[in-house]
Amino acid sequence: MAAVMGRVQVGLERFGHNVTIPVTPKAKLMYYVDCLCYVLDLRSIDDIGSLRDYKNYRLSEDMTAKLIALCLVLSPDKLEGKCIFQDDDMCPDTANEFYKLSAVTSTLAVSDSVVIGGKRTRVQKIMCYEMRWLQSNYLTPLEELMRQMRPPSPPPRPSSPGCNIL
Numbered sequence: 001m002a003a004v005m006g007r008v009q010v011g012l013e014r015f016g017h018n019v020t021i022p023v024t025p026k027a028k029l030m031y032y033v034d035c036l037c038y039v040l041d042l043r044s045i046d047d048i049g050s051l052r053d054y055k056n057y058r059l060s061e062d063m064t065a066k067l068i069a070l071c072l073v074l075s076p077d078k079l080e081g082k083c084i085f086q087d088d089d090m091c092p093d094t095a096n097e098f099y100k101l102s103a104v105t106s107t108l109a110v111s112d113s114v115v116i117g118g119k120r121t122r123v124q125k126i127m128c129y130e131m132r133w134l135q136s137n138y139l140t141p142l143e144e145l146m147r148q149m150r151p152p153s154p155p156p157r158p159s160s161p162g163c164n165i166l
Contacts, residue, residue, distance in 0.1 A: 015125075016098040025141035025148070026064060027057035029071050032137045036074050038098055039083045040114065041122045045070065064149065071142055073117050076134055082114045083123045088130050095133035099126050 016038075021031045033042075034052040042048050050059070051067050059067060076084060091097045113120045 013100050014097050015100060018094065021054055021137070022057055024057055025144040026059060026067065027054045028137045028141040029067055029145060030054035030057055032141075033067070033070060033074065035096065035098075035127055035137075036079075036084075039079075039123065039125050039127050040116070041124055042116075044119070061149075064145065068142070068145055068149065071138070076138060078116075079114060083126050085126060085128045086131060086134070087128045090128035091130050091133075095136070096127055096129040099128065 019031070021027055030052055031054040033048075034054055036042065037048065037052050045051075047063065047066060050056075050063060051070060080086065090099070113122050115121070
């Protein structure tokens with residue numbers, strides 16, 4: 001079920017607070033997960049407490065792999081228009097803002113649930129964001145972390161001074 005609301009901004013109720021995120025790809029992705037925990041009921045995900053604790057971003061390699069996998073499941077392109085919305089006008093003071101569902105009155109079609117990893121998950125609130133927030137806290141850090149987690153490529157083999165066969 002979805003709720004569609006008009007553009008009148010009467011009774012908007014933002015909530016949240018400013019935070020400082022360590023400037024590491026891992027901490028930024030953990031912050032992204034933390035934000036989605038305010039939007040979605042993700043308590044059933046194993047290790048969600050550790051994966052969203054961006055202030056304690058030193059994760060083992062296994063937990064880092066879990067973080068990457070979770071971020072891929074929670075990809076913005078799967079959630080956009082359902083519980084997160086790229087809307088600069090809804091973010092007047094910061095790069096992202098949270099709204100209680102009962103208070104949202106912008107032109108948003110809000111789903112009451114989304115499917116994540118094959119399970120229906122209840123939408124608790126919504127988050128609006130500016131593209132710079134998504135770039136800084138999801139796209140760039142995910143790319144960097146995935147690059148760090150890839151095994152190094154083997155060194156190129158030296159070319160043999162022998163003969164070439166054409």
